[in-house]
Amino acid sequence: MALLLKRVAVVTLPLLVSGCVSADGGFEPQFGFDRVSQETTAKLGKETVWIQDRNASGHVRSRVRSLVQNKTISADTAVQVALLNNRGLQAAYAEVGIATSDLWQEGLGVNPRIGITASRLGVARTIEGVISANIVSLITRERRLDAAAAKVAEAQLGSVEKTLAVAAEARTAWIEAASAWEQVAYLNRAKASADAAAELASKLGGTGAMTKADQAREQVLYAELTGRTAEARLAARLAKERLVRVMGVYGQELDFEVPNTLPNLPRNVRTRNDIEAEALRNRVDLRLAKIELEALATSYGLTKATRYVSDLELGAGLEVEQEITENEDGSTSKKDVTSGIVELAFEIPIFDSGQARLRKAEFGYMRAANLLAEKAVNVRSEARSAYQAYRSSYDIARHYRSSVLPLRKLIEDEGLLTYNGMITNTFDLLTDTRERINSTTQSLNAKRAFWLAEAGLTSAIYGGGETPSGSGAMVADAGGDE
Amino acid sequence: MVSRRAFVGAGAALAGVAAWSKTSAMSLPDAPIMEDASTQPPLAPSAGPDYNPVVTPNGWTLPFRMNNGWKEFHLIAEPVEREMGEGMTAYLWGYNGQSPGPTIECVEGDKVRIFVTNRLPEHTTIHWHGMLLPCGMDGVGGLTQPHIKSGKTFVYEFVMQKSGTFMYHPHADEMLQMAMGMMGSFVVHPKDPTFMPVDRDFVFLLSAYDIDPGTYVPRVMEMTDFNMWTMNTRVFPNIDPLPIGLNERARVRVGNLTMTNHPIHMHGYDFSVTCTDGGWVRPEARWPEVTIDIPVGAMRAFEFDAHVPGDWALHCHKSHHTMNAMGHDVPTFIGVDKTSVAKKIRQLQPDYMPMGTKGMADMGEMSMPIPDNTIPMMTGWGQFGPLEMGGMFTVVKVREDLAKGDYSDPGEYEHPPGTVAYEWTGELPMAAKAPDAPVKTGSLEQKSATPAKASDHSGH
Ligand SMILES: [Cu+2]
Numbered sequence: 001m002a003l004l005l006k007r008v009a010v011v012t013l014p015l016l017v018s019g020c021v022s023a024d025g026g027f028e029p030q031f032g033f034d035r036v037s038q039e040t041t042a043k044l045g046k047e048t049v050w051i052q053d054r055n056a057s058g059h060v061r062s063r064v065r066s067l068v069q070n071k072t073i074s075a076d077t078a079v080q081v082a083l084l085n086n087r088g089l090q091a092a093y094a095e096v097g098i099a100t101s102d103l104w105q106e107g108l109g110v111n112p113r114i115g116i117t118a119s120r121l122g123v124a125r126t127i128e129g130v131i132s133a134n135i136v137s138l139i140t141r142e143r144r145l146d147a148a149a150a151k152v153a154e155a156q157l158g159s160v161e162k163t164l165a166v167a168a169e170a171r172t173a174w175i176e177a178a179s180a181w182e183q184v185a186y187l188n189r190a191k192a193s194a195d196a197a198a199e200l201a202s203k204l205g206g207t208g209a210m211t212k213a214d215q216a217r218e219q220v221l222y223a224e225l226t227g228r229t230a231e232a233r234l235a236a237r238l239a240k241e242r243l244v245r246v247m248g249v250y251g252q253e254l255d256f257e258v259p260n261t262l263p264n265l266p267r268n269v270r271t272r273n274d275i276e277a278e279a280l281r282n283r284v285d286l287r288l289a290k291i292e293l294e295a296l297a298t299s300y301g302l303t304k305a306t307r308y309v310s311d312l313e314l315g316a317g318l319e320v321e322q323e324i325t326e327n328e329d330g331s332t333s334k335k336d337v338t339s340g341i342v343e344l345a346f347e348i349p350i351f352d353s354g355q356a357r358l359r360k361a362e363f364g365y366m367r368a369a370n371l372l373a374e375k376a377v378n379v380r381s382e383a384r385s386a387y388q389a390y391r392s393s394y395d396i397a398r399h400y401r402s403s404v405l406p407l408r409k410l411i412e413d414e415g416l417l418t419y420n421g422m423i424t425n426t427f428d429l430l431t432d433t434r435e436r437i438n439s440t441t442q443s444l445n446a447k448r449a450f451w452l453a454e455a456g457l458t459s460a461i462y463g464g465g466e467t468p469s470g471s472g473a474m475v476a477d478a479g480g481d482e
Numbered sequence: 483m484v485s486r487r488a489f490v491g492a493g494a495a496l497a498g499v500a501a502w503s504k505t506s507a508m509s510l511p512d513a514p515i516m517e518d519a520s521t522q523p524p525l526a527p528s529a530g531p532d533y534n535p536v537v538t539p540n541g542w543t544l545p546f547r548m549n550n551g552w553k554e555f556h557l558i559a560e561p562v563e564r565e566m567g568e569g570m571t572a573y574l575w576g577y578n579g580q581s582p583g584p585t586i587e588c589v590e591g592d593k594v595r596i597f598v599t600n601r602l603p604e605h606t607t608i609h610w611h612g613m614l615l616p617c618g619m620d621g622v623g624g625l626t627q628p629h630i631k632s633g634k635t636f637v638y639e640f641v642m643q644k645s646g647t648f649m650y651h652p653h654a655d656e657m658l659q660m661a662m663g664m665m666g667s668f669v670v671h672p673k674d675p676t677f678m679p680v681d682r683d684f685v686f687l688l689s690a691y692d693i694d695p696g697t698y699v700p701r702v703m704e705m706t707d708f709n710m711w712t713m714n715t716r717v718f719p720n721i722d723p724l725p726i727g728l729n730e731r732a733r734v735r736v737g738n739l740t741m742t743n744h745p746i747h748m749h750g751y752d753f754s755v756t757c758t759d760g761g762w763v764r765p766e767a768r769w770p771e772v773t774i775d776i777p778v779g780a781m782r783a784f785e786f787d788a789h790v791p792g793d794w795a796l797h798c799h800k801s802h803h804t805m806n807a808m809g810h811d812v813p814t815f816i817g818v819d820k821t822s823v824a825k826k827i828r829q830l831q832p833d834y835m836p837m838g839t840k841g842m843a844d845m846g847e848m849s850m851p852i853p854d855n856t857i858p859m860m861t862g863w864g865q866f867g868p869l870e871m872g873g874m875f876t877v878v879k880v881r882e883d884l885a886k887g888d889y890s891d892p893g894e895y896e897h898p899p900g901t902v903a904y905e906w907t908g909e910l911p912m913a914a915k916a917p918d919a920p921v922k923t924g925s926l927e928q929k930s931a932t933p934a935k936a937s938d939h940s941g942h
Contacts, residue, residue, distance in 0.1 A: 422845055423853075428811075
């Protein structure tokens, strides 16, 4: 236990951001946002601005139009358009504006401009994360400030999470839509095979070589497949509509297509053994909760953080933690820990209870600290789950692609040979074909599951996924009156 | 088809065996192994009384050695790979490298000693089908002798009490071992060389296997639905012909070790049944035939004077026994217009060829790819076109210019001008015709297959 204790002076931030903080810890006028915007614009030629006037609005509108109109759009385009164009997102940014205006009144010249970009997979994810980190950093810098700053923080938290959520939703909707159209295409092929069988059956009926029941068996198969195809087509249309909503497009902008197929599986997948550490470092909700915890401590008058304890230890209770403190004073050498463990531990500040004005405040604080620890544990688990889903869905999809489908192909090829030898008949051949198509649709489902899991990885590391953050209320409740 | 060169080669291969049999001492006789499925030349006796040896189409004769007045043979029961036809090999059990095993020949009155070595994974015995012998030599495992365990060698000794045509096969796990191809012919020539002499003497066994297209091993539990109907474990078009010189007297000995009877039919001749496995048929008891039904587990020999040259079919008259592997669940497509269906199927299966709409003869003409290790259902080509045959079918080739003892394939028969059926190209008289009757069919209307418009399918 003692080995896990570690004093952490500054929360680690991505390089991009820490470069924007001056040596004395004060603010530079534009903070990091302009620089993020510039860098991403230079690298990717894409940019998203917080629309604050008619000029910007017109600009965004024409950008969106050029991105989608008469085009078949990629997942990244869908994400970018959503980030540019989603009105709910703009509303969240406006909240930041309102809060910042209040803060401005207090004399703090912060005017955040949110540069957001979306491009090739991976890079886009990083950028989405960087933006969140920036906003969080802003809050970090301001955590010593009063209620106005806390409200800014709240609004900023909202917009960060909203940004991430919109990006994730756009990506997911795009995957669902493309996959649904791919399913339709394969069902159409299955239908064609059933159609051929139905026609052949009816012709055999015409020559007197097939009973009515056997003809009907072939025809009902075709009729059922026709129904299934129609259902799949409807599902594909609804999936596209969901994407349209996230992208916030309407009118002429609706004139775009989603590809009829998902991208192929990547050649290999990233191995990320440090996924827990990454999530602990980057999860917006977690880091904000921590800042809020510190604000809460301030509001209780617990002014000085004496040490940090990891989420792993907090569950052991306050007494254990205090014992460790006593030992720590005697033998400092034992505090040394390897960096790997530091990476894996989520540090929670502990305030010296001796300086607490009230016993009640200490309990209140520890309650909040434990809730934070619980959140950290959940974040770890979510990260592991997301990574497992990513790895396993990749293996499953690859299994379908490289084991199941070749076997189906072999069956179909051999089926044609036995058909040629008049050993099996046309219906057997068409059945083999249909079964291959069924396996193909299973394979498509597996591929879809992989791309969804891939998208889920981003949410698990940066936030904005389905897990509610919920900690924003804490500061408002506890911090207001003290 | 066997070529002259193949004969020379095969004769040379066995010459070493003959040389050995004169010099070897009291040890276990060597067991020659045959690796070729082509017809081997007749094996003239190396010792003992003389006889006119038989020819086993797509088979061979086991050499013997004399040892103190005993004719000694050595059979090895073992797994073999038998080429049933070009491009189709079966993994069977047989004797001395082949299935069927080598033909054993000897003479009435001979003292015969047969060594049987078992290299199978399970025990076996050999029953000498039709032979008159001491009960303990009858080869019924458990009943008349202990089984020959794997790796063991047993000796059978008996005196040939009568001449005739016999068979040998296991009588231990008999159903399986025969389904795996274990059998052979056993010919005993008369002591008197002037008794029933012939110029050409052929012997073959009928056997049947169920080998799924694309596989190699027979399904030994199949009782009725076989798909490989063979003569000497060989199927048309790869059964060697029976060449006979014009005006020669020929004998064909046929044994049946399948599970059904086979009406063996020969074109161009009427013949006499002269021998069963019970013995020779007295002349006054013979009657003329063109088809002789061979019962299960029986042997029949028929004879004729080959006085009409030509290529004469010799085959089982059960027409499905002159077919190779086929599916019994293929619907009858006669009269079905597959044009539009074929177009649809080709979108999914570009190599699809519609077949059977006029009959099945297109199968014989189109040589489309079929599964590995499979012989087309109906196949073979003659000078006038596809033969559309398989299984138990071969050709008796009667030729004027055939040398004595020449068993190589003389090729296609050159018909004298004006002796082949020809096409009529002149006027045809009007045929009488009944008034048209209304046609009623059993076709189901296809209403139900068309979905509702609202479902937005792409339509036909
Ligand atoms: Cu037959």
